[in-house]
Amino acid sequence: MDAALTPAWWTDARLHVVSGKGGVGKTTVAAALAIALATGGRRTLLVEVEDRQGIAQLFNIPPLPYAERPIAAAPGEGEVYALAVEPEAALVDYLDMFYGLGRAGGMLRRVGAIDFATSVAPGLRDVLLTGKVKEATTRAKGGKRAYDAVVLDAPPTGRIGRFLNVTGEVAALAKVGPIKKQSDGVMDLLRSSRTAIHLVTLLEEMPVQETLEAAHDLRSSGLDIASVVVNMATEPQMSAGELDDIAAGDDPLKQISTGLKTAGLAASYAEPLRAELVDYARRFTVEQQARADLPSLGVPITELPRLHGQMTADALGDLAELIREQTGADEVADV
Ligand SMILES: Nc1ncnc2c1ncn2[C@@H]1O[C@H](COP(=O)(O)OP(=O)(O)OP(=O)(O)O)[C@@H](O)[C@H]1O
Numbered sequence: 001m002d003a004a005l006t007p008a009w010w011t012d013a014r015l016h017v018v019s020g021k022g023g024v025g026k027t028t029v030a031a032a033l034a035i036a037l038a039t040g041g042r043r044t045l046l047v048e049v050e051d052r053q054g055i056a057q058l059f060n061i062p063p064l065p066y067a068e069r070p071i072a073a074a075p076g077e078g079e080v081y082a083l084a085v086e087p088e089a090a091l092v093d094y095l096d097m098f099y100g101l102g103r104a105g106g107m108l109r110r111v112g113a114i115d116f117a118t119s120v121a122p123g124l125r126d127v128l129l130t131g132k133v134k135e136a137t138t139r140a141k142g143g144k145r146a147y148d149a150v151v152l153d154a155p156p157t158g159r160i161g162r163f164l165n166v167t168g169e170v171a172a173l174a175k176v177g178p179i180k181k182q183s184d185g186v187m188d189l190l191r192s193s194r195t196a197i198h199l200v201t202l203l204e205e206m207p208v209q210e211t212l213e214a215a216h217d218l219r220s221s222g223l224d225i226a227s228v229v230v231n232m233a234t235e236p237q238m239s240a241g242e243l244d245d246i247a248a249g250d251d252p253l254k255q256i257s258t259g260l261k262t263a264g265l266a267a268s269y270a271e272p273l274r275a276e277l278v279d280y281a282r283r284f285t286v287e288q289q290a291r292a293d294l295p296s297l298g299v300p301i302t303e304l305p306r307l308h309g310q311m312t313a314d315a316l317g318d319l320a321e322l323i324r325e326q327t328g329a330d331e332v333a334d335v
């Protein structure tokens with residue numbers, strides 16, 4: 001890809017938010033993106049906020065504590081750190097930062113007061129989580145940023161609108177004061193070009209539908225979509241003409257029967273084979289439709305293949321490299 005075609009999100013964003021329907025590969029794509037962005041001697045932070053330990057599972061390591069630690073290397077001496085943000089710990093952090101709560105925070109936590117506070121006000125929970133993400137994104141020491149980029153393995157599309165629209169959530173909770181200020185600060189970051197929201201999808205009906213809806217939802221709260229990532233894509237095994245033939249009737253069945261006869265195989269195999277073909281044709285039609293629908297969002301689309309076997313460090317590295325190729329990142333690095 002020409003360097004001039006490198007999307008703005010690759011060069012401008014410091015916070016990357018990765019969402020998508022459940023199970024489409026959010027955690028995998030977020031990790032691959034964190035590796036891609038760390039390539040060439042940069043440092044990135046991969047964050048999760050859902051108490052799921054998805055990152056630890058992916059990297060095959062023990063559960064992550066509420067502390068940033070290196071989890072992977074990227075080509076060219078890049079480093080990927082990871083953090084699992086817990087709402088309770090984030091609240092203690094927050095209270096300590098603003099009110100110097102010190103040890104009282106630990107006490108509150110032990111008596112269950114914090115669990116109470118965050119479950120009573122779910123909006124508060126989200127402000128704390130996004131607040132922590134903002135803190136990591138903007139943290140600097142001696143004029144140097146702690147991380148070149150932060151990648152958030154975010155809640156799924158069904159919840160992403162509420163999760164990111166913290167101002168709306170907090171409006172009922174606090175009209176003035178530090179919580180309001182914090183949520184305004186988070187919103188400023190999310191709405192700026194320093195944030196890129198990526199929606200991961202499969203070429204299937206429901207995930208594409210959710211992607212289109214989430215994009216609409218987010219845009220109506222002033223949040224832009226930076227890119228769509230089509231994950232687990234497979235090479236089309238059929239042409240549109242072949243699809244028409246199948247739709248037109250029994251012709252393939254006849255061909256299969258003849259083929260079986262020629263091969264000396266039982267004709268009873270014909271029906272299950274035809275069913276497979278028809279099933280594939282159906283999926284293929286849905287994929288074609290998805291490929292036709294997604295461009296309506298008007299954002300760059302990255303396509304990652306369905307890899308076979310375990311999601312190893314090498315496999316993640318391959319996905320990261322594919323992301324770099326499709327964003328033209330390597331050309332930028334060469335300039
Ligand atoms: N490109 C790919 N090729 C092959 N397998 C993949 C690919 N991307 C993800 N997977 C596999 O799909 C499964 C779901 O991926 P992942 O956990 O990243 O999804 P998720 O969207 O984070 O799920 P959840 O909604 O449960 O958090 C995992 O087993 C993962 O290894």
Ligand SMILES: [Mg+2]
Nearest residue numbers: 026027028054
């Ligand atoms: Mg996940």
